[in-house]
Amino acid sequence: MTEEPPGWRALLTQDGLDTLRWIAGERDAGRAASEINSSLRARGLPADQVAALLTQALLREKARTKFGDRAEQFLFTQAGLEQATRSRVAASHAERFRDAGCTRIADLGCGIGAESLALLESGIDPLAVELNPLTAEIASHNLRVAAALLGRPEPEVQVGDAEQIGPEDADGVFLDPARRTAGHSDTRRVSSPDDYSPSLNFAFDLASRLPTGIKLGPGFDRELIPDEAEAQWVSVDGQVVEMGLWFGAAARPGVHRAALVLNGATGSAELTASEDSADADLRDLGEYLYEPDGAVIRARLIGSLAADLNAGMLSEGIAYLTADQLVPTPFAQVFRVVETLSSREKDLRRAMSDRGIGSLEIKKRGADVDPAALRKRLKLRGDNHATLFLTRVAGKHVALLAERC
Numbered sequence: 001m002t003e004e005p006p007g008w009r010a011l012l013t014q015d016g017l018d019t020l021r022w023i024a025g026e027r028d029a030g031r032a033a034s035e036i037n038s039s040l041r042a043r044g045l046p047a048d049q050v051a052a053l054l055t056q057a058l059l060r061e062k063a064r065t066k067f068g069d070r071a072e073q074f075l076f077t078q079a080g081l082e083q084a085t086r087s088r089v090a091a092s093h094a095e096r097f098r099d100a101g102c103t104r105i106a107d108l109g110c111g112i113g114a115e116s117l118a119l120l121e122s123g124i125d126p127l128a129v130e131l132n133p134l135t136a137e138i139a140s141h142n143l144r145v146a147a148a149l150l151g152r153p154e155p156e157v158q159v160g161d162a163e164q165i166g167p168e169d170a171d172g173v174f175l176d177p178a179r180r181t182a183g184h185s186d187t188r189r190v191s192s193p194d195d196y197s198p199s200l201n202f203a204f205d206l207a208s209r210l211p212t213g214i215k216l217g218p219g220f221d222r223e224l225i226p227d228e229a230e231a232q233w234v235s236v237d238g239q240v241v242e243m244g245l246w247f248g249a250a251a252r253p254g255v256h257r258a259a260l261v262l263n264g265a266t267g268s269a270e271l272t273a274s275e276d277s278a279d280a281d282l283r284d285l286g287e288y289l290y291e292p293d294g295a296v297i298r299a300r301l302i303g304s305l306a307a308d309l310n311a312g313m314l315s316e317g318i319a320y321l322t323a324d325q326l327v328p329t330p331f332a333q334v335f336r337v338v339e340t341l342s343s344r345e346k347d348l349r350r351a352m353s354d355r356g357i358g359s360l361e362i363k364k365r366g367a368d369v370d371p372a373a374l375r376k377r378l379k380l381r382g383d384n385h386a387t388l389f390l391t392r393v394a395g396k397h398v399a400l401l402a403e404r405c
Contacts, residue, residue, distance in 0.1 A: 087237070291335070317366070367392070
């Protein structure tokens with residue numbers, strides 16, 4: 001069992017929670033962490049407790065990107081926050097179970113409780129299990145806060161091995177297998193699915209009997225995806241955050257590949273298919289260049305997207321599409337190609353200077369170059385902005401100067 005970090009037990013007391021609220025007020029007022037540290041030590045608080053309080057205050061600030069303003073009332077561990085599902089993604093998981101008619105979902109390996117929170121908010125009873133005692137207490141705190149706001153009974157978090165406790169009388173299961181070594185901080189990713197906890201064999205066995213969702217990393221080995229599963233890659237604001245496997249009634253009939261794109265500006269959109277789509281045919285460079293969202297690339301649905309856009313591939317194996325017409329899409333960023341330049345660095349430096357480009361976004365696929373280092377070497381000066389693509393067209397290296405649409 002992982003050793004409990006010193007000072008953290010105080011966070012679970014009323015005095016600890018009150019002190020966290022005071023720290024948040026001081027932070028909002030602009031006081032530095034060092035000043036707050038001195039004030040807390042002057043009150044007679046031990047050093048380890050002060051360190052735990054300040055760490056928690058910083059984690060709450062960081063957690064706003066995943067939990068919004070609710071983070072101010074929740075508790076976190078560093079490792080728990082890193083692995084926690086974003087609230088909008090967890091809500092989509094809960095919606096699947098609700099649509100499947102589930103009312104009691106076993107959240108096996110609940111961490112700090114992100115998935116159970118979404119289940120609770122959707123009207124489903126979460127049956128949460130967590131191996132680490134401190135993390136379980138933090139999950140209990142978070143669920144207690146949420147239940148009070150919703151006027152619902154507080155769910156219990158069981159402490160123990162998810163594989164030993166199992167789903168009990170749940171009518172569906174969600175698993176977020178730990179993909180990091182045990183601990184509350186300074187963890188590292190495990191290198192093999194065999195080391196996941198709960199194990200994938202255990203998860204797949206449950207999936208053969210109950211509606212099941214399994215949250216995995218976006219780079220999960222596709223060879224390990226069961227044929228009967230729906231695999232859904234999810235991106236949030238351009239970042240691919242997870243790949244979920246769905247089974248039974250939690251999966252959608254006829255869907256085996258999906259790319260869900262969540263964006264703060266455009267909402268949500270999804271591309272689905274019964275299988276991987278074949279890449280589109282190669283074509284000559286058109287006026288527009290499309291950069292597919294990472295979820296579309298991971299799901300291998302570039303061919304489906306190309307068909308929707310009447311676009312073709314720039315080069316074999318390169319995830320850029322090109323077309324003559326502009327078709328707005330939530331599944332790709334779109335650029336107008338201004339001109340084709342020599343990819344030689346000396347020529348690029350001259351071209352940037354001649355055009356007065358002082359701000360340059362550099363994107364690359366199929367080119368062995370460090371964009372940050374190249375940007376520095378180009379010695380950019382001027383008031384204009386552009387995007388530079390370093391890639392291949394029909395297998396040949398090119399530099400494409402473009403502007404965002």
